[in-house]
Amino acid sequence: MAPRRSARTAARNATNSATNSVPATDQNIVNGPRVRKPTARYVEFQQSLKKSPKKQFKETxxxxxxxxxxxxxxxxxxxAAAVEKITRTDRTAIHDLIRETRTLRFFDLFPTDVAGNLKQTLIDSRPxxxxxxxxxxxxxxxxxxxHPERLVSFCKKPNLVILSICAHSQxxxxxxxxxxxxxxxxxEPLWRDIRSKIGKCASSLELFAKTRSLDWNSAINACNKDFEYLLSSVFQNDDNVADIDQNTFGIGDGDVEETxxxxxxxxxxxxxxxxxxxxRPQFQYDFTEALERHDFWGTAVPGNLNGASKPEIGDAQVALQVNVDECIVVPGYDWSHLPTEANGDPRFAGYKGYACQVCGKKAKATSTKTRSSTRPACSCTPGDLCLQQPLLELFDTGVFGVGVRALQTFKKGDYLGEYIGEIYPRKxxxxxxxGDEGCKYLFPCDIATKTATKKPDKFEVDPGIFGNWTRYINHSCDPNAEYFQTTVSQRIGNFxxxxxxxxxxxxxxxxxxxxxFQALKMTCRCGSDKCFHKDKQEDA
Ligand SMILES: C[S@@+](CC[C@H](N)C(=O)[O-])C[C@H]1O[C@@H](n2cnc3c(N)ncnc32)[C@H](O)[C@@H]1O
Incomplete structure (x- = not known):
């Protein structure tokens, strides 16, 4: 049953209390809203990071x-092959592997006796x-x-597409x-185990390469000219190859089928x-008064999934979820209580008292009277705190929507990313x-600069439509990651x-x-032995 409005409000508060349980770092206590004392677990975790300073990420x-x-x-x-320039040596090695495979596969596509005759023609030819x-x-x-049988059988299972993608790896x-x-x-692992594992990950590898725009087709087609020559001169009088053109030389049915x-x-x-x-992930929501007030309709809603006419308040809507690299401060909200330096951005943490989580610098006071500074201490960015382009994949969990899976290893203490979304005041x-789904991603964050009232002020980070991969992190009662609210240079965020x-x-x-889960009238299905909701799961 869909949670009622009051239940959703409770869910929001629950998310809030979950966030409040995210321990505050020293720098966001100073001068900022009052936050709960860091838990013993958090203090222990921070100390363990200090003892073993953050090491560079290792591949294995x-x-x-x-x-x-x-x-x-x-x-x-x-x-790396997709996002960096491929060296000439690598390119030659990739093309060689694909050419060898296509040559071998060409002969494999014929019955053994015909293939034997064709090979003999090739051996006898004297250009x-x-x-x-x-x-x-x-x-x-x-x-x-x-290793001819390895190359040929890889074309049959998984296929030539996956071989061409994998060929980009030394x-x-x-x-x-x-x-x-x-x-x-x-x-080193045995080839049969590698092949079996690649077979299981074939769909994942293809999507991984596509979402990074890896150009594997160039590798497949690189030798077409040579094959054209072979067909037109060496095999020209052979009826068995009469129907084959250079593009299908060594490409059988299904060899380049894409998923x-x-x-x-x-x-x-x-x-x-x-x-x-x-x-593409989608987001279902109801058209709200807030959206009406901020002229949301007709603005950049991705996907165009709602038809042409303007919705009524309460109408169910669907949008595609898109990836943005930075939070978006939603226009049309009143942030006039923030200091002018904040420039209307509630993430502004002030120029004094806050040590940057990346470099540890604090701004020096430029006013002896107020002991405040008008100059930032550093120019660090969230990109300096987090791993660059962590290798991850979004996948259908089959149980609770989309989830995130690691395609590399991460070390304890690695910052994987910032919780990114649209920002607006929490009211x-x-x-x-x-709608039921409208609040599932909400993540509040403290407004760190002091406001007129003593009450802690917060803004929402809402990645419903505009966000990044972090919104798909599912809950576990035995998690391997946690969100920390912290400051990078003069900006506060959830990392x-x-x-x-x-x-x-x-x-x-x-x-x-x-x-x-209680507030949303849902049951946790994390399946962990430590699941707090285990009894309820068994009852359900
Ligand atoms: C922040 S979203 C996580 C991404 C979400 N799976 C999706 O497809 O967008 C939170 C929602 O995921 C689902 N979810 C995450 N963890 C869950 C769990 N342990 N048990 C049941 N549902 C879960 C619930 O629907 C929850 O409202």
């Missing part, structure tokens, strides 16, 4: 199984010009690779050519549970998006931090606090 986790270590490197190298000699020799060499190129004996001697067809919007595609096309009984090491493939979770 010493305790992870060998195949997982391989997968971590595979995802990281595909990511007269230099270019021809080179192409023919290359094709002959392709037939001699040490680790993959080495692994596919490594013998069983060498794998054992070098303590997902997203456009180039990064990260906001949800990996489905089955091998079906990926979905009782009013939040931007209404998600790993509270223990997180392994490859692990769901990233945080705790919403004990009242969230």
């Amino acid at each position: 986790n010493a305790n992870a199984p060998e195949v997982d270590k391989f997968m971590i490197r595979l995802y990281a190298e595909i990511h 007269s010009n230099n270019q021809g000699k080179e192409v023919v020799q290359q094709a002959r060499n392709d037939l001699q690779v040490s 680790t993959f190129r080495t692994a596919i050519a490594r013998s069983v004996a060498d794998s054992k001697a070098e303590k 997902h067809h997203p456009d180039n919007v990064p990260s906001h595609w949800v990996l489905p549970r089955k091998r079906i096309e990926a979905q 009782e009984q009013e939040w931007r998006y209404g 998600v931090c790993a509270i223990r090491d997180i392994g490859f493939g692990e769901d990233i979770t945080s705790s919403y606090g004990q009242y969230y």
